[in-house]
Structure formats: structure tokens, C-alpha cells
Amino acid sequence: MWLLRFFSSSIGKKILMAVTGLLLLLFLVAHAVGNAAIFFGSSAFQAYADALHSLPVVVFVFGLGLLVVFLVHITIGIQLFLQNRKTGAARYAVTTRVVKNTFASSTMPYTGLLILLFVVIHVFGFGVNPSGVEVSTLVKDLLGNFFYGLFYLFSFCVLAVHLSHGFWSMLQTLGFNHPRYNDGIAKLTYIVPGFFLVFFGTIVLYFMTGIGAAY
Amino acid sequence: MSTIDLTLQIWRQKNSDALGQLENYTLEKISTDMSFLEMLDVLNEKLTLEGKDPVAFDHDCREGICGMCGAVVNGVAHGPEKETTLCQLHMRHFKTGDTLVIEPFRSRAFPVRKDLVVDRSAMDKIIQAGGYVSVNTGGAPDGNSIPISSHLAELAMDAAACIGCGACVAGCPNGAAMLFTSAKISQLCLLPQGHAERKQRALSMVETMDKEGFGNCTNLRECEAVCPKNISIRNIARLNREFVKATLSEG
Amino acid sequence: MELNAHIPSGPLAEKWDNHKFSSKLVNPANRRKFKLIVVGTGLAGASAAATLAEQGYKVHAFCIHDSPRRAHSIAAQGGINAAKNYQTDGDSVFRLFYDTIKGGDFRAREANVYRLAQVSNNIIDQCVAQGVPFAREYGGSLANRSFGGAQVSRTFYARGQTGQQLLLGAYSALSRQIHSGGVTMFNRREMMDLVVIDGRARGIITRNLITGNLESHWADAVLLCTGGYGNAYFLSTNAMASNVTAAWRAYKHGAGFANPSFVQIHPTCIPVHGDYQSKLTLMSESLRNDGRVWVPKNTGDKRPPADIPENERDYYLENKYPSFGNLVPRDVASRNAKEQCDQGKGVGSTGLAVYLDFADAIKRDGQSTILRKYGNLFQMYEKITDSSPLKEPMMIFPAVHYTMGGLWVDYNLMTTIPGLFALGECNFSDHGANRLGASALMQGLADGYFVIPTAVAAYLGESSLSQVSDSASPFTDAQQKVGQRLQKILRNSSGSATGKVTVDDIHKELGRLLWDNCGMARNKQDLESALQKLPEIRQKFWDKVYVPGSGSELNQSLERAGRVADFLEFGEIMIHDALRREESCGCHLREESQTEENEAKRDDANYSHVSVWEYKGDGVEPEMHKEELSFEYVTPSQRSYK
Ligand SMILES: Cc1cc2nc3c(=O)[nH]c(=O)nc-3n(C[C@H](O)[C@H](O)[C@H](O)COP(=O)(O)OP(=O)(O)OC[C@H]3O[C@@H](n4cnc5c(N)ncnc54)[C@H](O)[C@@H]3O)c2cc1C
Ligand code: HEM
């Protein structure tokens, strides 16, 4: 069937990688917007959370969709990594990368997995919320914890690195490459990850530093 | 005329089945005006007169156009100079005391035949799968019957400049042949003559590319960096578009 | 040896059509029963193999390289001529025909050259249809440039890579046929011998360059598209693998070899810079449109060019040929460069170079204009010589470039061996004694796309061919002979290499001999002494050459040795030919035959003929036959570029 053939082809996988990457990116945007409520005080944030959960179906569907996207992105990412290790890696006695700063691009699978780790911890910390504790206090308590916060900051950096190749790479894969726009894209490749790093970072610092103590 | 002394570590392998290893050689008084291949000629003359087996390496035009030559020098396909084939690389870019590690272009799709000689016929197979316009000889319309803007013609020429050397494959950490394939696809999908078959072409060339054992592209850009003809990965983006369009309508 | 050119009857303009109509055909259903062998996949070979397969014949194609796309044609830079007259500057089929005949100094066949001019237009259409990205005007129509001093703009080009793009076009057509099974491609095979049965060419023996295995291939007809023999001189602009072996084997089986001494020497090449030099690089002729050629007035003036004042420079081409100046034809430019260097005015470390100066052009048009025209050439030059033509004058020197001589063929491109055809540079071609720029690509593709199909059909249609098997004796014997010859080459290799010489040593020695005595200017005395020396070099080869390794593996030394062995034999008819032609014509200058202003002097009374050499056995003098040339539609005139 043509769809299967497409996804089993090398380019099909790339496209899938890019599309899921894009969706995850969009999720981050939405997530950032939602979390922005934090800055408007605990009640505002709590209101948002409650509003969200007053629509369990939406949450469920959304969460499920997100899960699928993650799984696809991860499985293909890892599959590509393993395949390419067969065709590529360790072929030469001396290997030199000609392209400058290849750190992000050559560590995609690793940064990805770290992100995975973060997400799991993060979701069990916040998402699935057994005790009746209000999310707003939950956030405050958890992020108030120094090491927990530190881990968050670290993870966001990893995410930024992942995206610093991922964002451009996604556009290239989806066929956006034109001399007229390439400079702009090159800038965005730093702005986008930078934004998430700063935005989410401030939230964490907000609580870590105790500024949000009165929250 | 200045000269330099070098240490060479060259991959020696008797044939496809044999195991190979790097062997050391030293060369004195190499003129800096020599090309890299002429330096290897000198080594081979020396080895021959010592009754040793000279180093086998591919070459023909020695003008950077036939795509026959190529080796990985200190980890870089075609050596350190940008936009330069091995035959056009000159020894003035090295200095006395340098050690040059010379290995064949490697890829799962490029079996080593001997020393630095590899078999790149997998690339021919990709072209055979559709890298052409299906016109028979004769009965072609007048050359000027379809106007083509010089801008398009130039873009097509940029892609058509590919010499099929395989450095992109050798240089790609994944051993992908995307740059080579995308160059031909681009040339033919930019020109009106290639439009009729563009979908089938994209599908079957990519299918063959995968079948021949080349790796996946993860946008690492090394290919573009080592390509002696400066083929841009913009062509890869174009190939991706072609492939998606083709799949959605004809896949 | 009977030399019947089989020129069709009728007026010049109708000969080709008449011929196509009167020639026998093979009906489509029967074509697949015929197997054709194509050796060499340059423009001629690739286009022929593709076209014949399209028509339904079973084609087996052979190339030395790992891919048919690498053939020597790929290196052609300047462009390809056609009589399209898109520029409406007065071009026409007849003018292209006339220019080509005149450029060849009236030593080519009218009928062939006219046909070449006729099909030139179809070639452009064909290539455009294949997706060859020719240069275009802004309006979208095909662009032309004037090339090699032609008075009209009829040269089509794709940047400086015309040959590459045309070959890749033919290669793509070939690839399509390989895919559909019409062509079976044999890469990394070298044709070692021709197999002739009952006087007809019926197959070839090849060596698998990877395994060393000798293989037999039968066929109903054999097409040699194996290019020129310029590498006989060791240093030339030809690709390293270009050689005379295939043509020479054919010669030894009775194919006539025509005008072997007609060798074109290109004036604008990068000078030799050391004895390790392996090949010479051509700088496009177009450079002479803006560059001024000069040498110091005083012999042995070793000052850097910048320090040589204007009045101590000799712009010898401009002074000698006021009307054409730096744009005189290739042979004239080359000869004059040699003259200057012989007088000790040569520049550079070796004294074997002249200046090509762009200073004035840059002053006149500005650097940017000059760079737009020649930027890529300047880059290439700087890459190789490490000096920038913008800062100091280029240094150039003539180099062996193209061989007009080749296997004699009739109007049907068939050699004197029935069933053996020769296409492209491999045949003695339509270029007479000198080839015009941008006309070899034209000829290669004309032969392959448009002429050979008619010719092959005519041959197969009118001859009844017996069944042959490549496991039968003629093939096994031939294969054995080839094996013995390889063993003979390898025989010095048992034991140590001390006191031995390498293949390249011998090849360089042969090259020197030919360059000095059978190069740009030739005379009786030198040629005769060369005939004396040649056998000594040949003897040295067989006694002393050391070829490492064995015949049953990838062995590049052995490959080269085999080719050099043939060059060593071939050199002899080259010199004989130069000796026998006691006139000057085109590229062939006999110092004995010059006008008072020592320009080449033709002798139509005695030499208006093609010299065709016939093999008479090893150690026996070859016999020369003549194909008289008659000119009905043009009147031979003395070339003058004053
Ligand atoms: C640097 C350069 C620039 C040129 N520029 C121009 C130009 O601008 N315009 C123009 O019109 N012409 C030009 N020419 C001339 C033109 O390129 C050649 O004459 C033409 O390409 C010859 O094509 P061909 O198919 O006859 O032979 P080739 O292209 O030489 O192909 C013959 C092939 O057969 C192979 N072969 C030889 N012997 C054997 C064997 N025994 N077994 C198997 N294979 C064999 C050879 O390796 C070679 O690849 C140029 C030539 C050179 C060298
Ligand atoms: C959770 C575990 C994750 C893993 C294992 C992972 C792995 C990978 C890998 C290997 C690639 C490179 C594939 C390629 O370039 O073709 C990649 C690309 C990408 N990833 Fe992730 N990633 C993960 C999470 C994320 C997250 C959370 C995001 C979103 C914010 C993301 C965004 C992207 C993007 C945009 C790309 C570029 C797609 C492309 O190259 O075409 N990834 N990922």
C-alpha cells in the first residue's frame, strides 16, 4: 500500500520525522501559552488548569494524540539512528567533519532521549495527578525544590540543543530551502530554541529563586 | 621550486575479499607544483622499481570533470581544498612533516576493488532507474520551440554539473546518496523537457537509491561541503518536495 | 586494399537523403536477432549504443571505466557547432560545410562533411529534448558564441562544460536502454583484440580489468568508438586511458589507417612544469579573444613580465598577422609559439612558454567584465599554477590535443573490414588536416545518433551472416594470443626490478621522440632519424620494462604497458605518413614546403589525397594507398591569415 511504501522509504521516514517534530514544536507553543498563566498568579493558573480538566475528553484525546506523535517521532528517530550506524559510522581510520558546529546535528538521538527522560518525569510529576493537590501548588512545590528545578533547566538546555538542529532540519526536510529565506531561517534556528529555553527557564527560576514563594 | 617531505598512510587491500590495512610510506622532495595524483605517480614509480606492488587508484581526465578519481585524505573526501577534486588538489596545500592518511571512498554501496579503487556502479543504477528523459533519437522538435528562461537553465546547469564522483556518499556520515540523486532529479524537474516523467522518476530513483544500500539523509550537510562541484543541498530539499508530490498523486 | 568511399550519387545537398532512401533496411521484428558490439562510450559510442538499442538491436557496450559516463568526451569545454543560424548572421548548412572543409585545408571528403553540416541541426534538437542545459538568452532562446575565429556565431555551449553535458545526455539515453534491457553494459573492460571470421568482423576479445579474465564476445557487427591516439605523445590533453589499442588491433587485421600523422596541437594549454607531469591541461581557446600573446624581444630575457617595458615586448601574432592577430587558427598559433621558443625567447622556468596577457583587456573593459567572461578559466589556471592572470600574464604553450587521423572509413563509416565500423575521433573523420573548434563533438554525435543507424541497417540488410559462437576456435585462438602477449609483457617481472625501467619511462621516451621529430614542424631528416630510433625504444621496452603483479588481478601497470606497446608500433606509421606527405597542410607542416613568408604551402597537384596505410606483417614496411580527393563544390584555396 502506497502509504506504507512511502513511510518505509528513506525520504518518507525523514518527512515523518519532520512532521512529528513540527507537531511537537506546536505542542510546545501551546504548552508555553498555557503555562504563561503561571505569571498571572496561582489562581489564574489554577483556573486555567481546571478549565482544561473540565473537558476530560479534550484532554484525553489531546494527550493520546501527543503520545502517538511522541512514539512515532521517537521510534523513527531511533530506527534512523540504528540504520545509519550500519551504513555510515566508523568507516574511516580518520574521520573529519567539514561542517562547522555539528554538535547538535550529531547528537540528535541522544538529546532526544534526554528529552524523553524529562518528559516522563515531568508528566508523572504534573500530568497524571493522583493526589487531589492543586496543580498550581504542585508546580510550586516541585520547582521550588532546587535539584528538581536544576534538572528542569538542564533538560530545557538539551531541548534547545535538539531544536537548534531540529528546527532548520525540519524545514529542509519539508522542502523549505530558498536563498532568499535561508538567512531568516538560519536566525530562527537560534531564536526558536532560545525562546523556549528562556521562557520555560524563567518559570523554573521564578520558583527556584523563591520569587514565586508567595505564589 | 620548493619541495616537501611527507609521510603517507595508504589503505592497501588486494581485492574485494581480502582484508586491508593502512601501510606507511615516506616521500622526499615532492614538488609543491605537483597534483596529488602526480604525487601518487611518483610513489608508484618508486614502489615499482623496488619490486613492490604500486598503489591502485582510479583517475582519467585529471581535470576535475570525469569524476573517476577520489580518495579520503585525512578524513575528508577529495582532501582539504574546497570545491576541488583529488586530481586538481596540489601539493602546495601541504607542508613538510605532514602525515596524509589516504583511504578509499567508503560506503556499503561502494565495494573496494583494490587499494583506493572502489565500485560505484550503484550510482549508475540510480540513473538507470529514471535519470533521463524518455525520448528516442530523431523527431525532436526544434531546440527553440520551448523557451526556457536563462535563470532556469542556469539553475538546471548548477545541478547538472555533478560529476558523479561519489564524494557526497563517502563524506556523508550516513553514507547517503541524496545529493547525487537530488542533483539529477533537480536538473530534470527544472527543465520543461523533464516534466512528463517527473513523478515516476522521483519514485523509482529514490526506490533504487534505498535498495542499493545507501544510508538515510538526516540533513548533516557534509555532502555539500565536500562536493567538488559545489552542488547545494537545496537540491535535496527539492527532491523531498518532488518525492512527496509524487507519492501523494502516484505513489 | 580497395578503397571505395561509396559516395552516393546526386547533387551534394541530396546525397544523404538519396542514400538513406536507397540503403537496405532491417525490419523492426528482425532487429532483435542482430547483436552489435559498441566499444567505447564517449559521445560517439554512447549515442550509437542508445540509438541502435532504441531501434531494437541487441547491443553490447564496453568501456574501460567504472561507468560509461566517464569517457574522455566529458572533458570537452568550448562548445558544439550547428548551422541553426539562430543569430541570422548569415550562417547556413553550406557555410558550415565550407568552413569545415577549408579549416581542414581541403583534405576531407566533400560528401561526408556536407552530411555532417546537415545533421548538425538535428543534434541540437535531440540534445535539448534530452534535457541538456544549454546556455540561454534572457528571452529563453538558445545562446550562441563565436568560436575558434569563425565569422558567425554558431557554437552552442553549456558553461565551460559542453562536452560533459552532451555526454551525460547520451549517457542518460544509454542508461535508459540498459534499464530496459536493450543494452548490456560491460564496465571496466578493455578491448584487447578484434575477431575476424571469413573476412568479416565478428567479435572482440576483452580483458576484465578487475579480475584480469579474458572474455570472448561475438557479434554481427562491431563498432569502434574508441577515440583518438593523442597519448602516443605521452603528454597531451587527452584523458589518461585514451589509447590506440582498439584501432591498432583492427589495423593489424587489415583495416586501413588513414592520415596517422594528422595531429592537432592546441595553442593555449598550461605549460609543462616538471618531469613528473602526467598530462596537460587545455585552457579554452576563447581566451585569445581578449588576451594578447607576447614574448620578450631579446632572447634569454629572464626579467619578470612586469619589468619588461612595452617597447621590449614582441606581440608576434599581431605583428605577423595584422588582420587576424591573436585569433589565427590553432595550427598557426601553435607553430609560431614554438618558433619563438626555438629562438630562445620562451618564458617561464623551462623557457617553453609564451605570455597571454589580459592587462590591456582589463584596462579596456574593466576587471568585472573580464572575470564574467573567463572567471572559471582564471580560477582553474590559478588552481594549477598558483598565479593569478589578473595580476600577471598567463603562460601558455601548445599541446597535443586531437587526432584527425584514424581508421579509414567509407561514407557508411565502415572500415576496410566488412562489419567493422569506426565512429567519432576513432575514424579519420571529416576534419581533413585540421579540425575547427567545436566540430568534434558535432561529428561524434552525428556519427552515433544519425549516421550509424542507416549504415548498420544497410550492412546487415545486404549481407548474409553465418552463425558464430564465441566458444569456437576463432575466438579461443584469439583469446590465447592475447594471453600470450600479456605473458610476454610480464616476462621481465620474474626476478628483481634492478636495472629495469618502468612503463612510464618508455612512454615518456616515445613521447619525446614523437614530439621532437613528428610534432608541430617536421622535416625529412628528423623524421628519418626518428624512424631509426623508434625500434631501439621498442626493443628496450620488451627487454627491460618491469611490470609488477600478474595478469589475473587488477593491474594498472599491465594495462598501461599493453597500450604503450601498441603506441610503440603505431608510432612507426605516424612517422612514415609524415615523411611521405612532402607538402604542408593544416596541422602538418613540412619545413621543406613553405611559402617565402614561411607559411604552410599545400601541394594539391601531388597530395590532394587521403593516405591509407595497410599492415603487411610485423617488421615489414606498411604499404600506403591513396584515396584521391576531388572537389566539385568548393575550390581549394591557399589559406592566408595575413
Ligand atoms: C580538453 C579537451 C577539450 C575539447 N574541447 C572540445 C570542444 O570544445 N569542442 C569539440 O567539438 N571538441 C572538443 N574536444 C574534442 C572532443 O572532445 C573529442 O574529439 C570527442 O569527445 C571524441 O569523442 P569520441 O566518442 O570519439 O571518443 P572518446 O570520448 O575519447 O571516447 C572513447 C572512449 O573509449 C575508451 N576506449 C579506448 N580504447 C578502448 C578499448 N580498447 N576498450 C574499451 N574502451 C576503450 C576510452 O577510454 C574513451 O573513454 C576536446 C578534447 C579535449 C581533450
Ligand atoms: C522524546 C524523545 C525524542 C527523540 C528520541 C528525538 C529524536 C530525534 C532525532 C533522531 C531527530 C533527527 C531526525 C532527522 O533529522 O531526520 C529528531 C529531529 C527532530 N526532533 Fe526530536 N526527538 C525527541 C523529542 C523531540 C521533542 C520533544 C521535540 C519537540 C520539541 C523534537 C523535535 C524535533 C525536530 C523539530 C526534529 C527535526 C526533524 C527533521 O530533521 O526533519 N524532538 N528528533
Ligand code: HEM
Ligand atoms: C517550566 C516549564 C513547564 C511547566 C511549568 C510545565 C507544566 C506542566 C503542567 C502543569 C502540566 C500538566 C497539565 C495538566 O494536565 O493540567 C504539564 C504537562 C505536560 N508537559 Fe509540561 N511544563 C513545562 C515544560 C514542558 C516541556 C519543555 C515539555 C516538552 C518537552 C513539556 C511536556 C509536557 C507534556 C508532554 C505534558 C503532558 C501532556 C498533557 O497532559 O498535556 N512540559 N506541564
Ligand code: SF4
Ligand atoms: S553531488 Fe558532488 S560529490 Fe556527489 S557525486 Fe556529484 S559531484 Fe560528486
Ligand code: F3S
Ligand atoms: S551529508 Fe548526508 S545526511 Fe544528508 S545532507 Fe548530506 S546526505
Ligand code: FES
Ligand atoms: S581524474 Fe577526472 S575528475 Fe579527477
